[in-house]
Amino acid sequence: MIVILLLTVTACLSVWLLTKWRRVKRYWLERGVPHYPPHPVLGSLTFLQRENPSLWMRKLYKDFAAPYVGIWLFWRPALVINSPDIAKRVLVKDADVFRNRFLSSGKTDPIGALNVFTVNDPLWSSLRRRLTSVFTAAKLRSLNGITVSKTRNLLNRIDIEIQKSEPIDLREIFTDYTTDVIGESAFGVTSNSLVDGDSIMRKVTREFGSFDLHRGLSWSSIFFFPELVDIFRFSFFPKDTMEVLRKIFRSVIAQRGGYEKEVKDARDLLDALLKIKQEAAKENEEINEDLLLAQAAIFLLGGFDTSGGALTWTIYELAWNPQYQEKLYQDVLETKRRIGDRNFDSAILSEVPYLDCVLKETLRIFPPMGWLDRIASKDYKIDDNLTIPAGTTVYVNGVSMQMDPQYFPEPEVYNPDRFLPDNERDITPYSYMPFGEGPRSCIGMRFAFQTLRLGLAEILLKYEVRALPNTPKPTECQVEKNGLFFMPSEKLSVEFVKRDNEFVS
Incomplete structure (x- = not known):
């Protein structure tokens, strides 16, 4: 009797799964949306841990010359947006419909779930509003001294490294640099990775940037199947590392007089976070330690590797494109001669237009995360042929539009002149968005540019970089x-050759 019951249950379950699967795999076909045939288990996610998502997005874009393509996140239908016009509606014009992200960490991972990158409304709106004041031009200028100091350390580190027989690992020294800048800016603790070759903050960021199988599965779940996070107790940040970061966080807060000591003038991000907590308390809004720590952690994670990677790609590209390197060098040299003994700072370097041209072109080809996920909060009309139901995930495929010859002629060619003022006006809106667009665009963009401009300008003032054979x-x-x-x-490496100008000793 038990055997018959088990066989019946198994048969019913099999029929149900088969019926469900047939419905799933016909979802986009019935709506006339182009798509790859889905895998019976993974849907469209067969690339995970085999291919970088940005490269897969580019392949999808090339294979389907269409404004949108259907995919499956396992058995959940989702839509990839390949059109600047639709991207504008999703990210800006109808942003209220698409306020929330799909990626999410679970209840077992409060730090990963509470940061401004992953959290959704209503908490996101409150957080974003309060954090925006941290990243004003005036607040960022107050951090300029840290960046200047760390840039000097970066140049000294390069001097030391070029004396060695081994080629310099660009990403290693540039993530040392960005860790030191962000570590002191965000947490107010001394970080001397460039000088000592290590620091407590660098140990943290090395763990952040290490992707073994478990970490890869954790992030794959958070980004593409959040329901698995609580089941397997995955986390956005390595849990051991977060305990170290929590101890640092508490120690610095204690040194500054605790949570109750009034913050009048925020010196760094940590002060700003404490001030946010105090202001929220006056409005009868509770902000706990996990919420504050989550913002500091995402600022560190979201900045150190993306900025370090951007500087790596930029120096590598300039070594292979000496004509653009020379053009930027002459602009930097002219600026330095104009200011004399004064240090470069964010205000001065914002007046070197070609500096931004070079950085923007790097981010066009190598955007750290070139696809933007959103969830439709209600049924939404994409065009006359397609309306997606509430709850549908959409991905704006920026990494691919930035390599489309329709918007960027000869997209494989590195050409910063695309972003000269006269040329930039001709770029199709919403075909270029390495920092996202709309209300959920990257909140740290200004800080990233401040760090990158100073590092790049000082390097090129002192060194010519050449491609290695x-x-x-x-x-x-x-x-x-x-x-x-x-x-x-x-490992990406170039040759650093000291320049012959009056500012190089």
């Missing part, structure tokens, strides 16, 4: 498969 061209470099950011998986 037998190294791959930038477009031939291998990209990480286990991680989700668009980062090199191999």
Whole structure:
């Protein structure tokens, strides 16, 4: 009797699964949306841990010359947006419909779930409003001294490294640099990775940037199947590392007089977070330690590797494109001669237009995370042929539009002149958005540019960078498969040659 019951249950379950599967795999076909045939288990996610998501997005874009493509997140239908016009509606015009992200961490991971990158409304709106005041131009200028100091350390580190026989690992020294800048800016603790070769903050960021199988599965679940996070107790940040970060966080707060000591003038991000907590308390809104720590952690994670990676790709590209390097060098040199003994700062470097042209072109080809996820909060009309139901996930495929010859002629060619003022006006709106667009665009964009401008300007003032023999061209470099950011998986190196000008000793 039990055997018959089990066989009946199994048969019924099999019929149900088969019926469900048939409905799932016909979802986009019935709506006339182009798509790859889904895998019976993974849907469209067969690329995970095999290929970087940005490269897969580009392949999808090339294979379907269509404004949107249907995919499946396991058995959940989702839509990839390949059109700047639709992207504008999703990210800006109808942003209220698409306020929330799909990616999410679970209840077992409060720090991962509460940061401004992953959290959704209503908490997101409150957090974003309060954090915006931290990233004003005036607040960022107050951090300029830290960036200047760390840039000096970066130049000293390069001087030391070029004396060695081994080629310099660009990503290693540049993530040391960005860790030191962000570590002191966000947490107010001394971080001397560039000087000592290590620091407590660098140990934290190395763990953040390490992707073994477990970490890869954690992030794959958070980004593409959040329901698994609580089941397997996955976490956005490595749990051991977060305990270290919590101890640092509490120690610095205690040194500053605790949570109750009034913050009048925020010196750094930590002060700003404490001030946010105090202001919220006056409005009868509770902000606990996990919420504050989550913002500091995402600022560190979201900045150190993305900025370090951007500087790596930029220096590597300039070594292979000496004509653009020379053009930028002359602009930087002219600016330095104009200011004399004064240090470069964010205000001065914002007046070197070609500096931003170079950085923007790097981010066009190598955006750290070039796809933006959103969830439709209600039924939404994409065009006359398609309306998606509430709850549908959409991905804006920025990484691919930025390499479309329709918007960027000869997209594989590194050409910062695209972003000269006269040329930039001709760029199709919403075909270029490495920092996202709309209310949920990257809140740290200004800080990132401040860090990158200063590091790049000082490097090029002191060194000419040259491509090394037998190294791959930038477009031939291998990209990480286990991680989700668009980062090199191999060691990238160039030759640093000291320049002959009055500012190099």
